[in-house]
Amino acid sequence: MAYSKENEVFSIQTFNLTKRFTKKKHKGIFGFLRRERKKERQKSKHPEVTVALDHVDIKIRSGELFGLLGPNGAGKTTLVKCLSTILIPDKGTAVVNGFDIRKQTSMVRASLGLVIGGERTLYWKLTARDNLMYFASLYKMPRKQARERVEELLETMKLSDRADERLEDYSTGMRQKIAIARALLHDPPVLLLDEPTLGLDPTFSRQIRTQIKELSEKHGKTILVATHYMDEADQLCNRVAIINDGKVVAVDNPNKLKSMVKETELVEIACYSPPQDIEKHLKSLCPDVDIVTLIHGDESKGNPSKIKIIGGNAEECVSTVIDGLRRKNVRISSLNIGVPTLEDVFIKLTGAKLTEGGGQ
Amino acid sequence: MSRNALQQSSLKSNFFIVWSELVKNLKFLLAYPVVFVFWAIFPIFWFVPFVLQGQAFVGGLQSQSFAQIAGTPEFIPFIVLGAILNSYVLTSLYGMGESIRREAYRGTLDYILSSPCNKAFILIGKALSESLSSTMFAISQLAISILFFGIELTIGIIMPVIFIIILLILGLYGMALILAALSLRYKQAHDLAHTLEYVFYVFAPVRYPLGSLPLWAQIFGRLLPLTYALIAVRSLMLLKESLSFVYLEVLALLIIDGIVILVGFYLFNWMEEKTKKSGTISHY
Numbered sequence: 001m002a003y004s005k006e007n008e009v010f011s012i013q014t015f016n017l018t019k020r021f022t023k024k025k026h027k028g029i030f031g032f033l034r035r036e037r038k039k040e041r042q043k044s045k046h047p048e049v050t051v052a053l054d055h056v057d058i059k060i061r062s063g064e065l066f067g068l069l070g071p072n073g074a075g076k077t078t079l080v081k082c083l084s085t086i087l088i089p090d091k092g093t094a095v096v097n098g099f100d101i102r103k104q105t106s107m108v109r110a111s112l113g114l115v116i117g118g119e120r121t122l123y124w125k126l127t128a129r130d131n132l133m134y135f136a137s138l139y140k141m142p143r144k145q146a147r148e149r150v151e152e153l154l155e156t157m158k159l160s161d162r163a164d165e166r167l168e169d170y171s172t173g174m175r176q177k178i179a180i181a182r183a184l185l186h187d188p189p190v191l192l193l194d195e196p197t198l199g200l201d202p203t204f205s206r207q208i209r210t211q212i213k214e215l216s217e218k219h220g221k222t223i224l225v226a227t228h229y230m231d232e233a234d235q236l237c238n239r240v241a242i243i244n245d246g247k248v249v250a251v252d253n254p255n256k257l258k259s260m261v262k263e264t265e266l267v268e269i270a271c272y273s274p275p276q277d278i279e280k281h282l283k284s285l286c287p288d289v290d291i292v293t294l295i296h297g298d299e300s301k302g303n304p305s306k307i308k309i310i311g312g313n314a315e316e317c318v319s320t321v322i323d324g325l326r327r328k329n330v331r332i333s334s335l336n337i338g339v340p341t342l343e344d345v346f347i348k349l350t351g352a353k354l355t356e357g358g359g360q
Numbered sequence: 361m362s363r364n365a366l367q368q369s370s371l372k373s374n375f376f377i378v379w380s381e382l383v384k385n386l387k388f389l390l391a392y393p394v395v396f397v398f399w400a401i402f403p404i405f406w407f408v409p410f411v412l413q414g415q416a417f418v419g420g421l422q423s424q425s426f427a428q429i430a431g432t433p434e435f436i437p438f439i440v441l442g443a444i445l446n447s448y449v450l451t452s453l454y455g456m457g458e459s460i461r462r463e464a465y466r467g468t469l470d471y472i473l474s475s476p477c478n479k480a481f482i483l484i485g486k487a488l489s490e491s492l493s494s495t496m497f498a499i500s501q502l503a504i505s506i507l508f509f510g511i512e513l514t515i516g517i518i519m520p521v522i523f524i525i526i527l528l529i530l531g532l533y534g535m536a537l538i539l540a541a542l543s544l545r546y547k548q549a550h551d552l553a554h555t556l557e558y559v560f561y562v563f564a565p566v567r568y569p570l571g572s573l574p575l576w577a578q579i580f581g582r583l584l585p586l587t588y589a590l591i592a593v594r595s596l597m598l599l600k601e602s603l604s605f606v607y608l609e610v611l612a613l614l615i616i617d618g619i620v621i622l623v624g625f626y627l628f629n630w631m632e633e634k635t636k637k638s639g640t641i642s643h644y
Contacts, residue, residue, distance in 0.1 A: 021639055081639070084474050088636045109476040120467040125391040126384065137380035138475035138482070140373040166391075182471075 011190050011222035012060040012083065016092030019078050019246075023048040052078040053089065054246040060224060060239075062189075065216040067237030067254075068226040069342060071352065075246040076226035077116065080194045083224070084114045097190050110139070113183030116194040119175035124168040128159055128178050131167065132185060139186040146185075153181040157211075173204030180211065191215065191223045197232060209236055230342040240342065244350040254342060261340035261348050265290075267314045268344075270297075270304040270333040271325060278307065278328065285324045286317040293347055304333045310348050374481045381485020382492070385459070389493070399493075403500040407443040410567060411436050411509070429571035432598045440505040441594055442566040447497045448529055449560050449586055455490030456483070456536030457549030464547070473632065480625065483540065487533045498525075517596050520603040524592045527613040531585030534617060537624025541631040545640075565590050585620075588612045 024047070052075045060066040068076050081087040083094055085105045094101045097111035122131050129150060136146035154160045157177040167175055176196065183191055196212065197205040213236060215221045227233055233240045234254045241251040250257060274294055275281075282292045290311025297303035307325075309317060315337055325332060346352070389395055414435050415421065427433035463469040472482060505511040535556065543549030560566070563573065563581040570578050570587065581587045592606040592613075603610070 019639075078639075081470075086470050086474050086636065087639050088633070090637075106476045109474055114471070114474060117467050117470065121471055123384070123388075123466065123468065125388055130384070130387060134380045134384050135471065135475070137373075137376045138472065138477045140370075140477055141376075142370075142372055143376050146376075 067233035385489035457539035528589035534620025
């Protein structure tokens with residue numbers, strides 16, 4: 001039931017998908033009394049528009065574990081919402097499991113399982129079993145079949161012994177497992193997972209990632225994982241699309257993407273207390289490199305900040321950079337040359353930072 | 361893949377949706393035990409002030425001037441029936457509109473609207489759970505009225521009264537659906553429900569006969585389903601008339617029900633489409 005082209009079978013394909021949001025300005029409690037100036041009046045006639053998705057074209061093969069990597073506000077959730085028919089795009093369309101998201105909404109909804117918005121999207125006052133039974137009914141499952149499926153999923157998630165406890169007594173990770181179980185209730189061929197490990201501790205994150213991997217490898221599900229964690233995309237996905245400001249800037253497998261940054265093109269310096277103008281200062285010292293960027297770390301918790309120098313002859317600049325940092329009294333903790341990550345690719349392609357603190 | 365989700369809905373699966381919604385809402389209700397205090401007090405406290413006020417004004421349990429416009433001198437059973445039927449207005453209008461908003465608060469609205477089932481059955485489940493609490497109020501109010509205020513309830517009129525109440529509830533569901541649709545788009549349906557509650561309260565003969573209102577207000581009152589339900593139920597219970605006597609009221613209720621339910625569903629689908637375009641479904 002998937003869209004096929006040139007012998008390849010795609011479970012998800014987007015065509016020129018575009019979504020814009022109009023920014024609303026709130027004038028405050030007594031704003032309506034204020035006389036609008038001419039400029040403001042003109043602005044309100046032509047309100048500011050955010051382009052959340054800008055002519056997005058992606059193809060996800062059947063059974064593929066596909067990553068959508070980008071910072072917060074890049075358009076990942078908007079894409080997931082459009083694919084799941086929660087949002088109607090302004091332009092373009094998409095085909096999920098062979099069904100058009102504009103014309104065959106019910107079939108699209110029946111074809112996919114959705115994890116979006118994290119743990120808050122469940123009924124905390126109900127038990128895990130009650131939650132799953134309720135959502136099973138929305139997928140037209142007969143009661144008996146729903147009951148069996150719920151037991152099976154509780155077993156898979158290793159939560160059978162706590163199935164009759166209210167979700168308010170669960171940990172964040174356990175609730176996220178129930179959210180994933182909900183997406184699997186009707187055994188859909190396509191899963192859309194928006195930040196599936198957001199806010200989870202490393203143990204639960206690992207468990208969830210293992211489950212996602214299993215769903216792809218053992219059960220043949222087509223999975224779209226939207227994440228801003230580069231490690232997650234790198235470890236999990238067969239292919240990754242890098243998205244920024246609503247535009248997909250690159251799509252390939254993680255290794256090929258990382259090969260876009262040559263070993264000699266990357267220097268990463270972990271350090272403490274870099275001054276605000278350090279990027280500008282180092283760029284002036286190494287004018288031939290493409291990008292110098294500072295990613296703040298939580299230094300109070302022992303996580304150093306990172307300075308990334310990417311492109312051109314980055315490797316040759318090392319001694320100049322070290323001298324420059326010393327002159328600015330920056331304490332250097334470590335220095336790496338030439339081990340590119342997806343974050344480096346993202347920085348190289350967009351000039352922007354993926355995450356403050358360098359991901360999870 | 362489970363083929364159920366891709367298939368047409370069956371009667372059984374639709375019943376399961378309604379049932380699940382009903383059970384879910386009841387479990388939520390029971391999750392907060394303080395609600396029982398309200399349930400115990402509200403049925404009595406709602407109409408006691410009106411009864412005492414009426415007694416103080418008239419100086420007894422009957423009034424001849426009241427009989428001239430209401431057809432019965434006993435104003436207490438008149439008010440009691442008004443209170444009982446009006447409780448359906450309160451729960452329907454507030455319940456449905458607010459339940460959509462509550463789903464948005466909880467973050468579950470996205471999931472409900474992205475499921476493949478027909479949303480009408482979810483709304484029916486929500487409406488039924490709201491009616492269930494109204495019926496509990498109504499039964500306790502009626503029991504008090506029979507015990508203390510001399511209302512007679514014979515087996516013969518139970519079914520016609522239930523029939524009229526069902527017609528009233530259908531009309532109220534239609535109106536509640538309109539409010540639910542507005543709460544999808546404008547988020548705050550509570551104030552509209554509050555306004556509508558007072559429209560019912562003033563223009564429908566809840567506490568006084570329709571004849572007490574000026575002519576224009578009587579005409580407006582006749583657009584409300586509660587007006588016809590009250591006239592019919594009072595005719596059956598207080599004037600001991602048969603169902604055939606109130607056929608015009610029944611007909612009016614059927615027409616109003618049909619119109620508001622159709623408008624309600626149309627508006628709900630329209631607003632759902634609009635909020636999906638604007639991306640504001642999960643806003644609250």
